[in-house]
Amino acid sequence: MTPRSILIVEDDKDLRESLLDLLVIEGFSVVxxxxxxxxxxxxxxxGSFGLVLLDIMMPVMDGVAFMHAFExxxxxxxxxxxxxxxxxxxxxxxxxxxxxDAVAKPTSLDKLVELCERCFYTLH
Structure with a gap:
């Protein structure tokens, strides 16, 4: 696993790219x-990740189906x-x-970064 590595699973291209850019600026490795x-x-x-940020409503395979397959x-x-x-x-x-955890969208970017930091601090 790459230290501080995050997999973002999000169908909204603009949001996906914004999250990626923000988290890279904050020092995370992001796919x-x-x-x-x-x-x-x-x-x-x-691919090995220290955190997965997962949307639920997506085409092709939604977040619920992903969680079943992941498990x-x-x-x-x-x-x-x-x-x-x-x-x-x-x-x-x-x-x-x-x-x-489950976080409702929209959420503040500061809150999201804090959540990511907490996940890495607590579990790694």
């Missing part, structure tokens, strides 16, 4: 995927790789117990 299937492909190719394909990462749901549906969708 972005446009949907759950793209994120799984990154992980299958050996089935990468059970060794459950509990060691924080998953933070970042979605307008945060609090409205049943999430697995192993999801670290």
């Amino acid at each position: 972005a995927a446009g949907n759950g299937e793209e994120a799984l492909q990154v992980l299958r190719k050996g 089935n394909e990468f059970p060794h990462l459950i509990g060691t790789t924080p998953i933070v749901v970042l979605s307008v549906l945060a609090g409205q969708v049943h999430l697995p117990d192993w999801v670290t």
Whole structure:
């Protein structure tokens, strides 16, 4: 795993690129995927991340389907790789117990950076 590495899974291109730019400026190593299937492909190719920021509503493969596939394909990462749901549906969708946090969009960029920092400080 690359220190302070984040996988962003977000279908909104503008938001995805803004998050990527912000987190890189804050010193994180970031890879972005446009949907759950793209994120799984990154992980299958050996991508290793200290945190996953996950949207729920996405085309091709939504966040709920991604979480099921993640749990089935990468059970060794459950509990060691924080998953933070970042979605307008945060609090409205049943999430697995192993999801670290759920944050409603929109959220302030400062709050998001603080959450990322906390995930790395607490779990790594």
